[in-house]
Amino acid sequence: MPEEVKEVKEVKEEAHPTVEEHAEALGVPPWAFAGLKARMGWAVGVRVSRAQFERALREFLSGPTAKEGS
Secondary structure, three states: OOHHHHHHHHHHHHOOOEHHHHHHHHOOOHHHHHHHHHHHOOOOOOEOOHHHHHHHHHHHHHOOOOOOOO
């Protein structure tokens, strides 16, 4: 991958807030955030878009406790 493209991609990924920042901004209860991180396999400091976080949270709160195919 050309150096310029790699550098732009890294900057773009850093533009997203961490999952912890999303949880705080949206007022997600600690129990729900812990379950969401476990279900999604998110480590501390993972950066995702707000849309990705909200979709994952919505699916976690309304869906089964295990992913299909697990």
